[in-house]
Amino acid sequence: MMKNYDMIVIGGGPAGLAAAYKAKSAGKSVAVFENDLWGGTCPNRGCDPKKVLLSAVEARDRTQQLQGKGFSEVPYVNWSELEQFKETFTDPVSEGSKKGLDSAKIDTYHGEAKFISEHELIFDGETIQAAKFVLATGQHPSILKISGANNLLTSNEFLSLKKMPKSITFIGAGYIAFELANIANATGAEVHVVHHNDHPLKAFDGDFVNDMVEQMKQRGIQFHFNVDTEKVTRKGSDYQITGSDDFSLTTGLVICATGRIPSVEGLDLDAADVKVTKHGVQVNQFLQTTNPDIYAVGDVVDKKQPKLTPVAGFEANYAMGHLLGNVSDPISYPAIPTLVYGSPKLAKVGVSIPEAEAAPDKYTISDQDLTGWFTYHRINEPTAKAKIIFDKNHQIVGATVLTEQADELINLFTLAIDKKIDHEQVGQLILGYPTVASDLEYLI
Ligand SMILES: Cc1cc2nc3c(=O)[nH]c(=O)nc-3n(C[C@H](O)[C@H](O)[C@H](O)COP(=O)(O)OP(=O)(O)OC[C@H]3O[C@@H](n4cnc5c(N)ncnc54)[C@H](O)[C@@H]3O)c2cc1C
Numbered sequence: 001m002m003k004n005y006d007m008i009v010i011g012g013g014p015a016g017l018a019a020a021y022k023a024k025s026a027g028k029s030v031a032v033f034e035n036d037l038w039g040g041t042c043p044n045r046g047c048d049p050k051k052v053l054l055s056a057v058e059a060r061d062r063t064q065q066l067q068g069k070g071f072s073e074v075p076y077v078n079w080s081e082l083e084q085f086k087e088t089f090t091d092p093v094s095e096g097s098k099k100g101l102d103s104a105k106i107d108t109y110h111g112e113a114k115f116i117s118e119h120e121l122i123f124d125g126e127t128i129q130a131a132k133f134v135l136a137t138g139q140h141p142s143i144l145k146i147s148g149a150n151n152l153l154t155s156n157e158f159l160s161l162k163k164m165p166k167s168i169t170f171i172g173a174g175y176i177a178f179e180l181a182n183i184a185n186a187t188g189a190e191v192h193v194v195h196h197n198d199h200p201l202k203a204f205d206g207d208f209v210n211d212m213v214e215q216m217k218q219r220g221i222q223f224h225f226n227v228d229t230e231k232v233t234r235k236g237s238d239y240q241i242t243g244s245d246d247f248s249l250t251t252g253l254v255i256c257a258t259g260r261i262p263s264v265e266g267l268d269l270d271a272a273d274v275k276v277t278k279h280g281v282q283v284n285q286f287l288q289t290t291n292p293d294i295y296a297v298g299d300v301v302d303k304k305q306p307k308l309t310p311v312a313g314f315e316a317n318y319a320m321g322h323l324l325g326n327v328s329d330p331i332s333y334p335a336i337p338t339l340v341y342g343s344p345k346l347a348k349v350g351v352s353i354p355e356a357e358a359a360p361d362k363y364t365i366s367d368q369d370l371t372g373w374f375t376y377h378r379i380n381e382p383t384a385k386a387k388i389i390f391d392k393n394h395q396i397v398g399a400t401v402l403t404e405q406a407d408e409l410i411n412l413f414t415l416a417i418d419k420k421i422d423h424e425q426v427g428q429l430i431l432g433y434p435t436v437a438s439d440l441e442y443l444i
C-alpha cells in the first residue's frame with residue numbers, strides 16, 4: 001500500500017524540524033526527508049560551531065585589550081585544540097536530531113526525494129503521498145564561476161579544517177568572510193579578504209563598517225578591495241589568485257564566501273507547481289508556495305527578511321499555525337536583529353540609518369560614542385559606538401551598534417523596539433549593575 005502522510009517536511013534543519021514537531025504535537029502523521037546532516041546548517045556548519053570558535057577569539061581579544069593591565073603576553077589561538085572542542089558540539093548533532101525525531105514518532109527518510117505530482121514524491125523508487133508539504137531545504141554556498149573554481153573551499157570546509165594554513169584568503173566581504181577571517185586571524189594565520197567592490201558588509205552602516213575594517217586591519221587582516229577574482233591556480237601546496245588590474249596573491253587556502261543559494265535542485269518543484277526565483281521559493285503572505293498545499297519556510301524562501309535561524313523558526317511556527325487552521329492573518333515579523341560576529345561585533349535592528357537619514361521629519365538619530373562608558377572602558381575596548389533611531393515620540397525604532405558587546409546590546413534594543421519600551425519604563429526597573437543592560441536607561 002502506498003505510504004501517505006498528513007504532512008511531509010523536506011529538509012531537517014531548524015525550520016524543518018520546528019515545523020515537524022509542531023505538526024506532530026497537533027496529532028498529524030509526519031515524515032521528514034533529509035539528504036545530508038540531520039539538524040541542518042546552524043548546528044552542524046553555521047551559527048553554533050562558528051560561535052564556539054569565536055569564544056577563543058573573544059578570550060584573546062580580552063587579553064590583548066588588557067595588555068599591561070594584568071596581562072603581558074597575547075597568545076595565539078591553538079586551532080587544533082579549538083577545533084577538537086568544536087567537534088564536541090557538532091559531532092553529536094546529526095545523530096541526536098535523528099533520535100529526537102524517532103522518539104517523537106516522526107518518520108525519517110535519508111536521501112534524495114523528488115516531486116512527481118502536486119501531492120506525491122518519489123524516494124528510492126517508492127511513491128509517497130502527503131496532503132501537505134513543507135519545503136525547508138535552506139541554502140548552500142555559491143561558488144564563483146571562474147577558472148580553477150575546483151580549488152575553492154567554502155565555510156563548510158573552513159569550520160572543519162584539521163590544520164590552519166600559514167595563510168588563508170576569503171573571497172567576498174559579507175557576514176561569512178568577516179566572521180571566519182577574524183577567527184583565522186586569531187590563530188596567527190596571514191589573512192586576506194579579496195572583494196569585488198569597496199562596499200563590504202553592504203547592508204550595514206558605512207561609518208561603522210569602515211571602523212570595523214580599520215580595527216581588523218590593525219589586527220593584521222589584509223583587505224583587497226575592487227578586485228574581481230578571475231582565476232585560482234594550484235601552485236605546489238599553495239594557490240595563486242589572479243584578478244583584475246594585475247592582482248596576484250599566493251595563499252595557502254582559498255575560501256569562497258560570495259553568498260549562498262537556495263537548495264532546490266533535484267526536487268523537481270515544477271512537477272509540484274511550485275515556482276522558484278534565483279532568491280528562493282516564491283511564497284505568499286501565508287508562506288504558501290504557488291501550490292497552496294506546499295509551504296516554504298526558512299532560508300529557502302525568497303524574502304526580504306534576513307536568512308537567519310530565529311527567522312526560520314518563527315516562519316515554521318507561523319506556517320504550522322496557518323496549516324493547522326489556528327491562524328488566518330498574514331505573517332507579520334517582529335523586529336529582526338542581525339549580527340556580524342567579528343572583533344568587534346557589528347549589529348543592527350529595526351529602522352536603518354539610511355532610512356532614518358532620508359526621513360528627518362519622522363526620525364532622529366542619536367550618535368553615541370560609548371568608548372568612555374564604564375561598561376566598555378572596564379574591558380578597555382578600543383571603540384564602542386551606537387547610532388540609535390527614535391521616532392517623534394522619542395520611542396526607539398532602530399539601532400546599529402559596534403562593540404564587543406553588540407550581541408547583548410542589540411537584543412535589549414530589539415526588546416525595547418518590539419515591546420515599545422521607553423526611557424521612563426526602563427527607569428522603573430532595577431537591573432543588575434554595572435552591566436550592558438543597566439546602561440539602557442542612558443541609551444533610550
Ligand atoms: C557559516 C554560517 C554562519 C551562520 N551564522 C549564523 C548566526 O550566527 N546566526 C544566525 O541566526 N544564522 C546564522 N547562519 C544562518 C543559519 O544557519 C540559517 O539561517 C539556518 O540554518 C536556516 O535554517 P533552515 O532550516 O532554513 O536551513 P538549513 O539549516 O540550511 O537546513 C536545511 C536542511 O535541508 C537539507 N536539504 C537540502 N536539500 C535537500 C533535499 N533536496 N532533500 C532533503 N533535504 C535537503 C539540508 O541538508 C539541511 O540539513 C549562518 C550560516 C552559515 C553558513
Ligand SMILES: NC(=O)c1ccc[n+]([C@@H]2O[C@H](COP(=O)([O-])OP(=O)(O)OC[C@H]3O[C@@H](n4cnc5c(N)ncnc54)[C@H](O)[C@@H]3O)[C@@H](O)[C@H]2O)c1
Nearest residue numbers: 172173174175176177196257258259260307308339340341
Ligand atoms: N552572523 C550571522 O547571522 C551570519 C553569519 C554567517 C552567515 N549568515 C547567513 O548566511 C548568508 C550568507 O553569508 P555570506 O557571507 O556568504 O553572504 P553575504 O551576502 O553576506 O556576502 C556575500 C559577499 O560576496 C560578495 N560577492 C558577491 N558576488 C561576488 C563576486 N562575484 N566576487 C566577489 N565577491 C562577490 C558580495 O558583495 C558580498 O559582500 C548571510 O546572508 C546570512 O543569511 C549569517
